[in-house]
Amino acid sequence: MNATLPRRTESTSRALEKEDVLSLLKRTGLSDYEAKVYLALVLRSHGTAEDVAVTADIPRTSAYKVLEALKKKGYVNSRGGRPVVFHPIPPLEIRDRMVAEMERGFQLLDSLRGSQTEKGSPQLVYTIMGKESVMAKIGEMLDMARERFFLSSPDLTELNNVFASKFANALKRGVHVTVVALPSVKVPDASEVIRKQDLLATDVITDYEVALIATPDLSICGFTDNPFLAAHLDNFFQISLDRPEGKR
Amino acid sequence: MNATLPRRTESTSRALEKEDVLSLLKRTGLSDYEAKVYLALVLRSHGTAEDVAVTADIPRTSAYKVLEALKKKGYVNSRGGRPVVFHPIPPLEIRDRMVAEMERGFQLLDSLRGSQTEKGSPQLVYTIMGKESVMAKIGEMLDMARERFFLSSPDLTELNNVFASKFANALKRGVHVTVVALPSVKVPDASEVIRKQDLLATDVITDYEVALIATPDLSICGFTDNPFLAAHLDNFFQISLDRPEGKR
DNA sequence: CCGATTGTCGCTCTATAGGCTACAATAGTA
DNA sequence: TACTATTGTAGCCTATAGAGCGACAATCGG
Numbered sequence: 001m002n003a004t005l006p007r008r009t010e011s012t013s014r015a016l017e018k019e020d021v022l023s024l025l026k027r028t029g030l031s032d033y034e035a036k037v038y039l040a041l042v043l044r045s046h047g048t049a050e051d052v053a054v055t056a057d058i059p060r061t062s063a064y065k066v067l068e069a070l071k072k073k074g075y076v077n078s079r080g081g082r083p084v085v086f087h088p089i090p091p092l093e094i095r096d097r098m099v100a101e102m103e104r105g106f107q108l109l110d111s112l113r114g115s116q117t118e119k120g121s122p123q124l125v126y127t128i129m130g131k132e133s134v135m136a137k138i139g140e141m142l143d144m145a146r147e148r149f150f151l152s153s154p155d156l157t158e159l160n161n162v163f164a165s166k167f168a169n170a171l172k173r174g175v176h177v178t179v180v181a182l183p184s185v186k187v188p189d190a191s192e193v194i195r196k197q198d199l200l201a202t203d204v205i206t207d208y209e210v211a212l213i214a215t216p217d218l219s220i221c222g223f224t225d226n227p228f229l230a231a232h233l234d235n236f237f238q239i240s241l242d243r244p245e246g247k248r
Numbered sequence: 249m250n251a252t253l254p255r256r257t258e259s260t261s262r263a264l265e266k267e268d269v270l271s272l273l274k275r276t277g278l279s280d281y282e283a284k285v286y287l288a289l290v291l292r293s294h295g296t297a298e299d300v301a302v303t304a305d306i307p308r309t310s311a312y313k314v315l316e317a318l319k320k321k322g323y324v325n326s327r328g329g330r331p332v333v334f335h336p337i338p339p340l341e342i343r344d345r346m347v348a349e350m351e352r353g354f355q356l357l358d359s360l361r362g363s364q365t366e367k368g369s370p371q372l373v374y375t376i377m378g379k380e381s382v383m384a385k386i387g388e389m390l391d392m393a394r395e396r397f398f399l400s401s402p403d404l405t406e407l408n409n410v411f412a413s414k415f416a417n418a419l420k421r422g423v424h425v426t427v428v429a430l431p432s433v434k435v436p437d438a439s440e441v442i443r444k445q446d447l448l449a450t451d452v453i454t455d456y457e458v459a460l461i462a463t464p465d466l467s468i469c470g471f472t473d474n475p476f477l478a479a480h481l482d483n484f485f486q487i488s489l490d491r492p493e494g495k496r
Numbered sequence: 497c498c499g500a501t502t503g504t505c506g507c508t509c510t511a512t513a514g515g516c517t518a519c520a521a522t523a524g525t526a
Numbered sequence: 527t528a529c530t531a532t533t534g535t536a537g538c539c540t541a542t543a544g545a546g547c548g549a550c551a552a553t554c555g556g
Contacts, residue, residue, distance in 0.1 A: 020353065021360070024353035028276060028277060028350065029277055031545090032545080043361075046391055048391075050502080059547070060503095062545065062547090079421040081417040083417070084421075085421070087392070087394065090358070091355075091357040091358040098350060099347050101272065103343065105269055105272035107339075108268065110338070112265065112266075113338075114290075114293040143294055143333050146325075165523080172329045172330065173328040281513075297533080297534080298532090306515095307516070309515080309535085309536095312533095312535075330521095330532090330533065330534085332533090
């Protein structure tokens with residue numbers, strides 16, 4: 001119908017740009033044809049289903065379906081007439097819409113982080129009661145460690161028995177595991193073992209982000225996922241370990 | 249393996265939030281399972297393929313494929329070990345990445361707007377030469393009109409003949425068509441016809457956005473898609489039409 | 497009234513996601 | 527060292543959505 005445009009070979013850069021845009025559109029939820037058609041409409045500014053089919057190089061009858069789908073998704077506009085003339089929603093408008101949607105969605109997602117593991121109302125330091133729960137939490141911290149895992153405890157036997165494999169696994173994936181224990185107590189696999197007298201409580205720190213302090217029998221503990229607090233505790237232990245034994 | 253979490257019925261609002269997030273993730277290019285798995289990992293903070301399969305409520309063996317796919321797409325992390333422990337990339341990080349990508353892509357797309365129709369280096373006013381090209385441009389403007397189409401010309405016969413159907417079509421889709429012509433000259437279908445002496449050139453304005461001024465024989469024209477310029481011209485014509493005939 | 501254009505419908509074909517079973521590899525354990 | 531459970535991989539089958547295509551209905555211009 002509209003034979004306005006002389007068909008000529010495209011410059012390579014232009015073709016590359018189109019590929020680029022097409023892959024973006026596809027990754028943002030459009031199908032192959034939908035991406036092609038929207039791009040074609042933007043390039044042409046407007047056009048009938050037929051025009052679009054030619055520009056996008058797709059079968060004519062597919063253009064109708066795809067344009068309909070794009071209209072539902074809010075990518076194109078049309079207002080009656082025969083033949084129907086379609087207009088693209090301006091790219092920047094769509095971008096703004098999608099960005100807004102994503103900001104909202106990912107914000108929500110972020111607020112759900114870890115809500116499957118810690119329960120109760122948000123606090124700086126959570127209290128976990130019961131040996132079973134405390135042990136489970138320590139196991140979780142071991143699994144979650146990416147870079148560094150620090151454990152200091154007067155009684156390692158139980159932790160050692162229950163979590164031996166978790167310790168091994170952490171080491172295997174490259175986590176630096178530090179264990180502080182009383183002299184001549186059996187310790188789990190670790191990259192670094194420190195012997196020290198007078199350990200009073202069990203302390204666990206993971207990746208400078210998550211920290212736990214428990215009573216010796218592990219019946220109750222405080223737990224925080226505040227990185228500043230965790231890093232602060234970590235720092236505290238570093239200092240106390242550097243000090244000569246006697247001076248406590 | 250990790251039977252840490254007591255399965256309990258979820259609160260409705262929490263379930264709704266999840267639906268919300270899932271649909272967002274799906275619209276941003278993830279498959280059903282990929283969305284579920286990423287959400288599950290975020291909720292749990294970390295986990296093995298098995299853990300994830302349970303939380304996301306999908307078959308165990310599918311979890312491996314999906315986690316692999318998500319890793320390629322940059323949604324999750326893992327570092328060796330057996331079993332392999334996976335970590336989600338933080339939602340806000342992914343959001344930033346996607347937003348940046350979209351800003352870039354849609355910016356590019358925007359720069360391609362209409363590059364199929366106007367050629368040459370960008371200018372405020374393009375010059376179009378040759379009756380054929382000028383006519384084609386006017387036809388294009390008629391097709392593109394959404395709200396308003398304004399045409400003023402001393403010689404309407406040819407435009408009338410060639411574009412009769414386009415005029416009809418524009419009216420049908422609700423465009424307000426104004427035609428200014430010499431007295432007792434046949435005019436095309438229009439919502440408003442104004443008769444006026446002494447028309448010197450052909451002027452076309454579409455939706456206050458695009459404007460064209462051509463010589464009477466349509467052999468050459470100036471054309472702009474600058475909305476301010478177009479609106480300015482439109483305003484100019486309004487004033488000139490309001491003036492009594494004699495006072496020119 | 498007739499031919500051309502425009503738009504709709506429904507069918508097949510194909511690629512991909514999902515689901516499942518079997519089995520290989522590894523690790524813990526007797 | 528052998529046995530068993532866990533973890534991970536491979537392959538195949540099915541369901542679904544997109545793509546391709548022809549038939550045909552609706553509308554329009556002449």
